Amino acid sequence: MTRDMFQTYDPPEVRQSGAERVDKLRRLMAKARLDAVLVPRADEHQGEYVAPSAERLKWLTGFSGSAGLAVVGRTAAALFVDGRYVVQAPSQIDTRTFEVQQIPQAKLAEWLGKHLKAGGVVGFDPRLHTAAMIEELDKSLQPKGIKLKALASNPVDRAWGRERPPSARGAVxxxxxxxxxxxxxxxxxxxxxxxxxxxxxxxxxxxxxxxxxxxxxxxxxxxxxxxxxxxxxxxxxxxxxxxxxxxxxxxxxxxxxxxxxxxxxxxxxxxxxxxxxxxxxxxxxxxxxxxxxxxxxxxxxxxxxxxxxxxxxxxxxxxxxxEIRGARSASKRDGAAVARFLAW
The missing domain is CATH 3.40.350.10 (Creatinase/prolidase N-terminal domain)
Structure with a gap:
């Protein structure tokens, strides 16, 4: 067990201005002839929690929730979150740069259809999206004439540059x-x-x-x-x-x-x-x-x-x-910790 496993009580980060980072990403998009780029929360393992080097969504938008996806177009951008984050997301992101969209009511394919023309190209890092998700999105975009393009390198990583943390090397x-x-x-x-x-x-x-x-x-x-x-x-x-x-x-x-x-x-x-x-x-x-x-x-x-x-x-x-005995033992320790916390 390491200190990283414990809850921290650091003050929330100040809302960041995402405009500069989005502009940097858009310049890379223009060079690659992309009309939009998908930026998910997930890492290469589709994890809900990710290592610092995989915090691409947080770096770009400021949003630190455990589920979400941003889409950046040439002139518009959006952050898709579920109902858990409709209050948190606007407090963390630059709402002048990103519009918050709540799923499942809001649909990524519909947003892309609204902001991209037929023939538009949406770039994505194939390591960060499940096959099922990409296949479903591709099926929804085909009638709109919008194409998905798997990218050999992640443009967010390139925009992040040397400031990006190194890959995690926790001991096994x-x-x-x-x-x-x-x-x-x-x-x-x-x-x-x-x-x-x-x-x-x-x-x-x-x-x-x-x-x-x-x-x-x-x-x-x-x-x-x-x-x-x-x-x-x-x-x-x-x-x-x-x-x-x-x-x-x-x-x-x-x-x-x-x-x-x-x-x-x-x-x-x-x-x-x-x-x-x-x-x-x-x-x-x-x-x-x-x-x-x-x-x-x-x-x-x-x-x-x-x-x-x-x-x-x-x-x-x-x-x-x-394992059952271990789970019960952990529940007792957890219950005692919560009781101490509430009593305090």
Whole structure:
């Protein structure tokens, strides 16, 4: 556990003027011949909470809520939030630059149709949007003659420049059996058996909590979440492959992971997917949680993408006796903390 896991009571940030940052982004849009750009809250893992280097929405707009999406056009911009943030959002953003739109009443496709002409191009970072979201938006925009364009690099990152924080490098720690209740070897064996039963050769895991559960590891990359940002490819037979910054792996984590998975640097993931693309293997991807980038990397090759849910979701939800005891113990400690706080 690190200090980053605890609630902070820092005063709220002063409302920022987003005009200068939006102008910088628009200049990059003009060079790339884009009529609009999407800026989501989510990171490459579709997380609700993100590391400082992935706070693109907050950097651009000033909005710090856990869910939202901005769209920046050539002459107009909007921030889409749900009902939880209709008060917070206007207090944090420059409302002269961004108009606040409440979902589900407000629709992104309708806003784009109103502010873009037929033939307009909307840029997006395929690593930051699920395949399901992009496919649904594309379907809604086609009748309007507006096209989506996957970008090779994120223009917000370029606008952010050297001020952007470095990638998170929180230490990875083994999650002891006294807390996990089931060995990682057993979890992996059960998942692989399920893949073989479905006739699938591998699954790509993109959710850090799924990887943390499967391998019995914990991390400190994201505040309030004991996860390590990583990706994994789990074959139906053989060792899983874990793609993670090696700087996060200390001696204890290295010893824990050695019999479980092959540890690779994040840069190796692109090459590995290219190699998989050339095989005739059946690869499971969850369109609701995996980014559009993964589907694009595998599309057009011999590999067959099997659309299916992350196979860790249900097993992770079925708590064993040890996990249930741990949850009850945590609830007691939490209740005591709340009681102390209210009494104070």
């Amino acid at each position: 720690n083994p999650h002891a059996m006294k807390y996990a209740g089931k060995a990682a070897e057993q979890k992996i064996a059960e998942l692989q058996a399920a893949l073989r039963k479905e006739g699938e050769d591998a699954v790509i895991l993109t959710l850090p909590d799924s990887i943390a559960w499967l391998l019995n590891i914990r991390g400190a990359d994201v505040a309030h979440n004991p996860v390590a940002l990583a990706f994994a490819i789990v074959p139906a037979n053989g060792k899983p492959e874990l793609f993670i910054d090696p700087a996060k792996i200390g001696p204890d984590a290295k010893a824990h992971l050695a019999p479980l998975a092959k540890v690779n640097e994040p840069a190796a993931l692109d090459r590995r997917l290219t190699a998989l693309k050339g095989t005739g293997k059946r690869i499971r991807l969850d369109p609701a949680t995996a980014s559009s980038w993964f589907f694009r990397k595998l599309k057009g090759g011999k590999a067959r993408i099997v659309r299916g849910p992350d196979p860790c979701l249900l097993p992770k939800a079925r708590k064993n006796a040890v």
